[in-house]
Amino acid sequence: MTSPSRADxxxxxxxxGLCNGFVQFVLPxxxxxIFRFAAxxxxxxxxxxxxxxxxxxxxxxxxxxxxxxxxxxxLLQKSRAVLHVFWRLGVPWTLSALFAPLPTRLLxxxxxxxxxxxxxxxxxxxxxxxxxxxxxxxxxxx
Numbered sequence: 001m002t003s004p005s006r007a008d009x010x011x012x013x014x015x016x017g018l019c020n021g022f023v024q025f026v027l028p029x030x031x032x033x034i035f036r037f038a039a040x041x042x043x044x045x046x047x048x049x050x051x052x053x054x055x056x057x058x059x060x061x062x063x064x065x066x067x068x069x070x071x072x073x074x075l076l077q078k079s080r081a082v083l084h085v086f087w088r089l090g091v092p093w094t095l096s097a098l099f100a101p102l103p104t105r106l107l108x109x110x111x112x113x114x115x116x117x118x119x120x121x122x123x124x125x126x127x128x129x130x131x132x133x134x135x136x137x138x139x140x141x142x
Contacts, residue, residue, distance in 0.1 A: 007036040009140065010085065011048065011063040014039025014128030018118045019062065022082075027135050029089045035138070039128045042141035049075075060115045078115075079107035 010026070012019040023037055038044040040063075046056035048065050052075040064081040066074050076084050079099075086096035099107060114121075131139050 006067055008034060008067065008084070008088065009036045009038060009048065009065040010081075011038055011040050011045045011065065013059045013062075013118075014041050015125045016059075016118055017122035017124060018114070020125070020129045021122065022062070023131075026085060026089065027131075027138070029093070033138065034088050035085070036140050037131075037138055038140040041128060044140045060112075078111045080104060082111070083107075 010023065012023055014020070026035060038048070040049075040056070040059050045063075049056040049058075049063065052065075052073075054063070054075065054077070061077050062081050064076045064084050066076060066084065083096050083100060086093040128141075130136075
């Protein structure tokens with residue numbers, strides 16, 4: 001399992017059905033423990049986003065904080081964040097790299113259409129969903 005200090009951190013809307021579904025998709029496929037998770041509504045996410053000069057109240061954007069030894073930290077958002085997650089999950093999800101050459105502007109436009117309609121299409125919870133006990137240590141905000 002990847003050290004928590006070296007893990008990439010996925011920041012997601014904790015009340016969004018699509019976002020929670022994405023987290024539930026990633027968890028069993030992330031056998032090496034590459035990812036940690038924090039809801040955008042949490043103090044952890046607010047601190048990380050503020051540190052990168054981003055609006056911590058913007059719940060329409062999935063973000064991934066990428067940490068690499070010697071490189072520091074960088075923040076990926078929207079389509080580039082999603083593509084990064086798929087790439088790190090390995091085969092067959094690395095096939096998402098076929099979208100990587102497309103302009104970020106185009107990919108983010110498609111992302112924004114889904115983000116604007118996600119509550120209508122996938123539902124919304126009143127509170128953030130709690131992770132299963134076997135995955136609780138992967139969540140930074142529980």
